[in-house]
Amino acid sequence: MxxxxxxxxxxxxxxxxxxxxxxxxxxxxxxxxxxxxxxxxxxxxxxxxxxxxxxxxxxxxxxxxxxxxxxxxxxxxxxxxxxxxxxxxxxxxxxxxxxxxxxxxTDAAGFFAPIADIDWSGKHAVVIGAGGAARAVLFALKQAGVGEITIVARNGLKATGLLMQASAKGSVLPMDAQLPAADLLINASPLGMTGQAPLEVDLDPLPADALVYDLVYAPLKTGLLRAAKQRDLAVVDGLDMLxxxxxxxxxxxxxxxxxxxxxxxxxxxxxx
CATH class of the missing domain: 3.40.50.10860 (Leucine Dehydrogenase, chain A, domain 1)
Incomplete structure (x- = not known):
C-alpha cells in the first residue's frame, strides 16, 4: 500500500x-x-x-x-x-x-436518484427503521412532496421524533404490525443484511403498483426484494443508492x- x-x-x-x-x-x-x-x-x-x-x-x-x-x-x-x-x-x-x-x-440525494422520475406528490410511503439512513430517507421524501409517511420501528419514541423533525404527516407502527396499503416501501434498517437478523414483513397489503426499495446491498438480492418480485412488484436494490x-x-x-x-x-x- x-x-x-x-x-x-x-x-x-x-x-x-x-x-x-x-x-x-x-x-x-x-x-x-x-x-x-x-x-x-x-x-x-x-x-x-x-x-x-x-x-x-x-x-x-x-x-x-x-x-x-x-x-x-x-x-x-x-x-x-x-x-x-x-x-x-x-x-x-x-x-x-x-x-x-x-x-x-449524500444519502438523501443518493437514495432519491433512482426514483426521481416518479411523481410522489400526495403518495403514502412506509419506512422501516429509525436510524441514520432513515433520517436521510425522510428528508428526501418530504422534499418530494410525499403526503404521508409511516415509520415501522422498534423504538416508537425515536420514530415519532423523526417524523416531527421532518415536519411530516404520518404515524408510527411497531415491527410486528401489518403494513398499510402504501405506494412505496423502503427498508432503511440493517435487517436482512448479511450477519443481521432477517426482515420479516408481509407484503400482501401493498397494492399491485407499489414500489419496494431495499437500502441493504449485502446481499443484493435480499429476502424483501425476493418477496416483492414474487408479487411482481417494482423493486429498487441497494446498489442504486450506494x-x-x-x-x-x-x-x-x-x-x-x-x-x-x-x-x-x-x-x-x-x-x-
Whole structure:
C-alpha cells in the first residue's frame, strides 16, 4: 500500500461488508487519479480518537460514514450546511485545506436518484427503521412532496421524533404490525443484511403498483426484494443508492466527476 498518496476511507462497525472501496477504486483507476480509498473498522469508542488522528493527516481527504456512526458524527465535525437540523445524520466527512473537517449527507440525494422520475406528490410511503439512513430517507421524501409517511420501528419514541423533525404527516407502527396499503416501501434498517437478523414483513397489503426499495446491498438480492418480485412488484436494490451517494462523495474527496458511463461495468464488478 502506498502511504504517500492522498486517500479517503469508509468507516463503520462492522465494515467488512462495505463495497465502497470497490466503487471508489474503480473510479480512481478509470480517471487515472493517483489516490486510494480504504475501509477502516472503527468502533463507537474509537470514533473520537479516529477523527482527531485523521484531522492531523494532510493526506486524508475524508471518509464515508456507515452504521453506527452517522448520528454520533454530528458532535465531532463542523456542520456549515445545517445537516443536524435538516436531516440529523452525517454520512460524509471532508477535510478542508486548513485541516478543518466538515460533515454533510449524500444519502438523501443518493437514495432519491433512482426514483426521481416518479411523481410522489400526495403518495403514502412506509419506512422501516429509525436510524441514520432513515433520517436521510425522510428528508428526501418530504422534499418530494410525499403526503404521508409511516415509520415501522422498534423504538416508537425515536420514530415519532423523526417524523416531527421532518415536519411530516404520518404515524408510527411497531415491527410486528401489518403494513398499510402504501405506494412505496423502503427498508432503511440493517435487517436482512448479511450477519443481521432477517426482515420479516408481509407484503400482501401493498397494492399491485407499489414500489419496494431495499437500502441493504449485502446481499443484493435480499429476502424483501425476493418477496416483492414474487408479487411482481417494482423493486429498487441497494446498489442504486450506494453508487449514487458514492458519486457525490467522490467529487468532494477527489475533485473529479465519476465516469458514470461505466455504471454497467461497475455493477458487474459489485455483483461478481
Amino acid at each position: 502506498n502511504t504517500d498518496i492522498t486517500y479517503a476511507e469508509v468507516i463503520g462497525d462492522p465494515i467488512a461488508q462495505s463495497k465502497s472501496p470497490l466503487i471508489h477504486k474503480f473510479w480512481l483507476e478509470r480517471l487515472d487519479i493517483k489516490a486510494d480509498y480504504r475501509a477502516c473498522h472503527v468502533t463507537p469508542e474509537e470514533l473520537p480518537g479516529y477523527i482527531e488522528q485523521r484531522r492531523a493527516d494532510p493526506l486524508w481527504r475524508g471518509c464515508n460514514v456507515t452504521i453506527p456512526h452517522k448520528i454520533a458524527m454530528l458532535d465531532l465535525v463542523a456542520d456549515p450546511g445545517g445537516v443536524r437540523e435538516k436531516i440529523g445524520a452525517m454520512n460524509t466527512i471532508v477535510r478542508q485545506a486548513d485541516g478543518s473537517l466538515i460533515g454533510t449527507n 453508487i449514487g451517494q458514492a458519486a457525490l462523495a467522490f467529487e468532494l474527496f477527489f475533485g473529479a466527476t465519476p465516469p458514470m458511463e461505466d455504471d454497467d461495468q461497475l455493477r458487474k464488478l459489485l455483483t461478481a
